[in-house]
Amino acid sequence: MMRRKYPFGTYPGSVLVHNEHRFRSTLLNKLIVGRDYMLLANKSFTDTEASKQTLPKEIPISIKDEGLVHTLPGIYYVISTDGKLLDWNKKLEEVSGYSSEEISTLLFSDLFEDRYQPSIDSHITNVITEGAAEMRLPLLGKNNEGRQCLFSSKEIIIDGQACIKGLALHIPDQKRSKDARLLDKYKQMNAELKGRVKEQTSQLEKANKEIASFSYSVSHDLRAPLRAILGYSTLLLDDHADNLNGEGVEFLEILKNESERLGELIDGLLFFSRMNRKEKELITCSMKEVIEMALKEIEPVHNSENYTLNIGDMPEIKMDPKLIKQVWISLIENAIIYKKADEKVAIDIQAEARGDKMVFSISDTGMGFDERYYKKIFGVFERLHHTSGIQGIGLGLALVQRIVVRHNGTVWVDSETGTGSTFYFSLPKKIV
Known part of the structure; x- marks a missing residue:
């Protein structure tokens, strides 16, 4: 039987043809090039007879064709x-x-x-x-x-x-077009997300301002009736104590003491609200001078015999000195207030450059606390020690954190019960 000879060339659905063999393919996927030949090779064959043949690895085809x-x-x-x-x-x-x-x-x-x-x-x-x-x-x-x-x-x-x-x-452009569409969709989603974040941030800032304004107004309005309660309870104790039995006098003293404490809380809340509302006034100044200003306000209130203080080398840095002064007042007072009973507390203040930030630390040899309460201590009106005779309303550290965060810094603490604490806060060397 004479085999049909196919002319040398290309056919639809076929690889290049050599001599008598025609290989039909469903998938042309590979170019094979050699010194004097070039062909497209296929993976699968649909022709039964062709599948029995061995596809030649090289088919001589002149590149001059x-x-x-x-x-x-x-x-x-x-x-x-x-x-x-x-x-x-x-x-x-x-x-x-x-x-x-x-x-x-x-x-x-x-x-x-x-x-x-x-x-x-x-x-x-x-x-x-x-x-x-x-x-x-x-x-x-x-x-x-x-x-x-x-x-x-x-x-x-x-x-x-x-x-x-x-x-x-x-x-094919189809794949690149698909990628371009995906990229456009991603950009659109990203823009929408940024828009929503911006809107929600604006709403949150507005809500925070309203809360701060409300807190300030309520605190301010509470002072008048509180002064009346405190004033009348004082008058009763001073002028009419003889007309009361022992239990009545005791009740009035409790009323007066709690009114005074409530007054301190309201004053603290007002101060906290004012600090949040106050705009930063950034200038470059010496941190040591700011600490010394804080000490001038602390010394009349706290007996210097209760503590020793060491201040290391301090840098000049851009900050709001009035706000940072309040940070040092709160941290130094915290170290003095929570000293061990009948012991002088040693306080050490240092500064260290870390990358693009300056880290300030204040260490003490006071009571310390369990680090399980780390997050709690920076809350408003939070106190870990409720020992009688210890001053404070639990606002100082919350104020420290708020002021430092407003300077784009962070606050953290290392502490151990009975050993003491070290509070740290960082400030960027360049504040935007």
Whole structure:
């Protein structure tokens, strides 16, 4: 039986044909290039007879066959190892927009942006050393428009010289369009998220201002009736104590003491509200001078025999000195108030540069506390020690944290019960 011979060429759904065999394929996916041949290889066969055949790894096809070269699905190119274009097909002219005459004056690297030169050099080196290589780069046309391509290259020998032959297949715009749509969607979602965050932040700031204003108003309005309660209870004790039995006098004393305590709480809340509402006035000044200003307010209130104080070298830094002075007043008073009974507390103040921040610390040898209560101590009106005779309303450390945060800093503490505490706060070297 005579076999039908097929002419040398290409067929729909087929690989390139050699001699008598026609291989039909459902998937053309690989370019095989050699010294004197080029073919597309397939993964699967649908023709039963063809599937019994062995697909040749190399099919000799002359690279000079103009008709074949120009029917290839991608850009065919032959270049020298120094990047000169030796041969190409019409697909390169179509994609790049350059004429054949213009291409003849170009180097292979002229078809790409300058920033891809290292990638091109690496690709050529890999082809020479490994025999074959691939790269993905946008091919730059005459109109400076990039077209993403997959370059598959292999080493060949022409007239005794090593050269590179390959095919560049365009990566479909569909994928890039999908990526662009995803990027646009991401940008839109990001913009919407930023808008919502900005709106919610604005609402939160407004709510905080309203709460602060409400707290200030309520605290201020409570002072008048409280003064009346305190005044009349004092008059009763001073002028009419003889008309009361012992229990009545005791009740009046409790009423007076609790009224005084409530007055302190209201004064503290008013002070806290004023500090939150006060605008920062940033200037560069010496931290040591600010600490000394704080000590002038502390010394008349606290007996200097109850503590010793050491101040290390302090830097000049940009801050609101009035607000930071209140930080030092609260921290130093906290160390003095929570000293061990019948013992003089040693207080040490230091400063240390850490990156773009200055970290200030104040250590004491006082009572200390269990670090389980770390978060609690910075709350408003929070006190860990309710021992009789210890002053304070539990507002100082909350004030410290609020002021430091307003300076874009942070506050933290190390403490151990019975050993003492070290409070730290950081301030940026440059406050915006």
